[in-house]
Amino acid sequence: MSGAGVAGGPGPRGSNLGCWLSDACAGFSDRVALIDLSRPRPREVTYAELDERMDRVANLLSNAGIGVGDRFALGVGNRFEFVEILFGGMRCGAVPVPLNFKLSVEPLTHVVVDAECRAAFVDSAAAQRSAAIVERLGIEPRWNVGGGGAGRERAASGWLDYEGALAGASADFEPPRLDADHPAFQPYTSGSTGKPKGVVLSHEGQLWWVRCLRKYWPADPGDRALVAVPLYHKNAMAGAVKPLLQAGGSVVILPGFAPEPFLRALSEYGCTQVGAVPAVFAIALGHMDLIRELDFSALRKVTLGSAPVQPELMDAVERAFGVEVGESYGLTEGGAVMLGPPPDGRPVPRGSCGAAWPEGEIKLVRDGVEDHGYGELWVRNPGVTTGYHNLPEVSAARIRDGWLGTGDLFFRDGEGFYHFRGRTDDMFNSGGENIYPREVEDLLLSHPDVLDAAVVPVPHAVKGAGPAAVVRVVSESGVTAEALKRYTLERGPAYAHPRRIVLVEEMPLTGVGKVDRAAIPEVLGRAGVGAE
Template identity: 85%
Template sequence: MSGAGRSDRSRGRDSNLGYWLRDAAEAFPGRVALIDLSGPVPREVTYAEIDERMDRVANLLSDAGIGAGDRFVLSVGNRFEFVEILFGGMRCGAVPVPLNFKLSEDSLAHIVRDAACRAAFVETAATERSVAVVERLGIERRWDVGGDGMGGERGGAGWLDYESALAGSSPRFDPPRLDARRPAFQPYTSGSTGKPKGVVLSHEGQLWWVRCLRKYWPADPGDRALVAVPLYHKNAMAGAIKPLLQAGASVVILPGFSPEPFLRALSGYRCTQVGAVPAVFAMVLDRMDLIEKLDFSALRKVTLGSAPVQPELMDAVERAFDIEVGESYGLTEGGPVMIGPGPDGRPTPRGSCGAAWPEGEIKLVRDGSEDPEYGELWVRNPGVTTGYHNLPEVNAARIRDGWLATGDLFFRDGEGFYYFRGRTDDMFNSGGENIYPKEVEDLLLSHPDVRDATVVPVPHALKGAVPAAVVRLRTEATVTAESLKRYTLERGPAYAHPRRIAIVEEMPLTGVGKVDRAAILGVLGDGGAG
C-alpha cells in the first residue's frame, strides 16, 4: 500500500474520537482492558479484541447504510459492548445517542425523534422501554445486544442478534476523513422545561479532553478502576473508561450497584481507584462488617461527584478505607472545568471541587456582571458543546462567544478554590440523578384523578434530596397517595417518584398567585424523607 494511503488513514484516525484507544491497543494488545461482570461468569476483553470489535461495529453500520452524521440509539446496560458500540460507531462518522433507559417512555421517544435516529443497538432483555420506543417509531436497522450469539430475532420481529451480525462484519475498517468539528456523540440532558436536551459534542473538543486527561490525570498500566454507575453517565466515562484505557490499564464493570457486590469487586479485583455518586458510598458505609473483613490495600483513590458531597460523608469514607477522598465537578456540555489538587500542587480544601482547569477559562457571573467571589459559573474551553440540538433559543441564552452558562452557582475563596452552592433554576440532584419538578408534576397530572400538583425536594439521608408532592384531586376522586406513588413508579424513572405525597383541598399560593413553595414544605411536614 502506498505511503499516501497510510497517511490518509492516519489523518482519518487523528481527527476521530472513535480511535482514542488505538495507541493503547497497539502498545498493549494482550493486556486486559475490560472485565465485564454482567454475565454468569466474568468476561475479560483484551485491548486487541475490543479495538477489532470497534472496527467491526464501524463496518456493521457502514454496511447498513449508516454513515457520517447519522444518529443511532445506544440503549445498553453496564457491559463491555456499550464501550465498543459507542466508539466503534464514531469510527465510521456515525453519532451515538446514549439513552438513560430509566426515563419514561415519552421522554425516550422525544429523544429518539429529536435526534432522528436511523439505527438502534438495544439490550432488549434489560431496557424494555427502549425496545417499545424503537419499535413504535419504526427504526428498521436494529440489533439486540447481549444475546447468546446463536443468531435469529431474539427481541422479536426485526431484531437481529448483535453478536452474530458483528461476527459477520469485517475486522478492519478504513476510517473516512472527517471534519474535526463534526459531532462525535450526542448525549441528552434535561432542560429547564424538563424535556431532555441533546448535547452535541465534537470530535475535536473531546480529543482535546482526552489529551488533557493524559496530561493532568495520567494513569499507570497497573491501575484498575471499578465502575458501578451507569456507563451512559459522564461519571463513568470521564472518571474511569477514558483515563485508564488510554494508558493500558483496566476497568472492572459491574452491571449495577449494590453494596456487597461493589465491595467484593473492589477488593477481589485489587482495584486502585473508584469514582461514584455520594449515595453509593453512603450505602456502602452501612456494610462496615464487610469493609473490615475485606482487603482494600490496593485502593489509592476515591472520587465522589455528580451530586453535592457532604464533608461528613467524605470524612467517614476516609476513615473506613484509610485513604484520601476527593470531590469532582463536571457537566456533560462543559468539558473539564476544575482540577484538584490545584495546578501548583496545593491540596484541595474540604468541600471544594478544586481550582480552575489550567487550559480552560471560568468566571462567575452575578446580575449580568463578572463577580470574583460568587455567581453562576461560566466556562469556556475546546470541550464545551458546539450547541444544543435543535434548540437555537437555548443556544442563544446559554452559549455566548464560546462561554457556556452552566446554571450552577459557586463561591470562590481567596486561594482560587471553588465551592458548589446550588442551581439557578429549581432542578435538584437526587443521588446523582438530575430531577426537574415540572417533569414529575406532569407525570402526576397525567393521572385522571389529579387536578393540580406541585413537587419540591425534601432532605434524604442517602440521596441528599428526593421529590415530594402536594396534590389537589378532582371532585369525587378516590385515588390515594400510595396508589399515586405506584402510578409514578410504573410510568417514570424510580429515582424521580415522589417519596411523600400530601393530598390537599387547595394549593397554597403567594400573594401574586404563584405556588407558595415554602408553604408546600409546611404542608409536607418537617421536609424529611426516610
C-alpha cells in the same frame, strides 16, 4: 485491524474520538482493558480484541448504510459492548445517542425521535422500554445486544443478533476524514427541567480533553477502576473509561450498584480507584462489617461527584477505607472537567471540588457582571458543546461568544478553590428573600442523624413560597421532624428553615443515582404537604 494513531494527531484516526485509545492498543495489546461482571462468568476483553471489535462495529454500520452524521440509538446496559459500540460507531462518522433507558416512555421516545435515529443497538434485557420504542418507531436496522434470553422472539420482531452480525463484519476499518467540529456523540440532559436536550459534542473538542488528561493527569498502566454507575453517564466515562483506557489501565464493569457486589468487586479485583455518585457510598457505608472483612489495600482514590457531596460523607468514606476522597465536578455541555486538584499538588479543602485547571477558561458571573468571589460558573474551552440539537434559541441563550453558562453557582475562596452552592434554577423567593435549597440542605445535613435531604418550594399564602424538605435519617435515631425544624431555626435564618419536613426511609433517585428533585413534590404530596 487498523494501525495505531495518536489522539489529535495527523490522519483520519488521529482526529476521530473513536480511535482515542489506539496508542494503548498498540502498546498494551495483550493487556486486559475491560472486565465485564454482567454475566455468569466474568468476561475479560484485551486491548487488541477491543480495538478489533470497534472496527467491526464501524464496518457493521457502514455496511448497513449508516455513516457520517447519521444518529443511532445506544440503549445498552453496563456491559463491555456499550464501550465498543459507542466508540466503534464514531469511527465511521456516525453519531451515537446514549439512552438513559431508566427514563419513562415519553422522554425516551422524545430522545429517539428528536435525534432522528436511523439505527439502534439495544440490550433488551436491561432496556425493555427502549426496545419497545425502537420497534414502535420502526427503526431499522436494529441489533439486539446480549440476546436478552428472547432471541427467537426478537428475531421475529425484526431484531438482528448483534454478536452474529459482528462476527460477519470485517476486522479492518479506516475512518473517513471528518471536519474538526463534526459531532462525535450526542448525549441528552436528564430533562429534570423540561424535555431532555441533545448535547452535541465534537470530535476535536473531546480529543482536546484527552490530550489534557495525558499532559497533566496521566493514568498509570497499572491502574484499575471500578464502574458501578451507568456507562451512559459522564461520571463513568470521564472518571474511568477515558482516562484509564488511553493509558493501558483496566476498567471493571458492574451491571449496576448493589452494596455487597460493589464492595467485593472493589476488593477482589484490586481496584486502585473508584468514582461514584454520593448515594453509592452512603449506602455502602451501611455494610461496615463487610468493609472490615475485605482487603482494600490496592485502593488509592475515591472520587464522589455528579451530585452535591457532603463533607461528613467524605470524612466517613476516608475513615472506612483509609484512602484519599475527592469531589469531582462536570457537566455534559461543558465538555471537559474544568475544576479539580491543581497540578501544583496543593490539597483540595473539604467542600471544594477543586481549582481551575490549566487549560480552558472559567469565570463567575453575578447579576450579569463578572465576580471573582461568587456567581454562576461560565466555561469556555474547545470541548464545550457546539450547540443543543434542534434548539437554536436555547443554544443562543446558553452559549455566548464561546462561553457556556452552566447554571451552577459557586463560591471561590481566597486560595482559588471553588465550592458548589447550588443551581440558579433551584433558587426561589420567599417573602422577598432568595432561598437556595443547597444551603438549607447543608444545614439539615449538619445534624448528626441526617443522612440525606432535599429541599423544594411549596406554595405559601403570605410569602408566595416556603421551603419544605424530604429527609432520610439514621434508622432508630428517634429524631423527629419537629426536632429538625427547631435545629434549622436555631442555626440558620428564620426565613429559610423548612416549614414542613417529611421523613422517609429512601430518597427518590434518578437513573444515575442523584436525588430526583422532580419527584420530591409528589413525596410531599403523599404526606399531605401542600399549600400553606
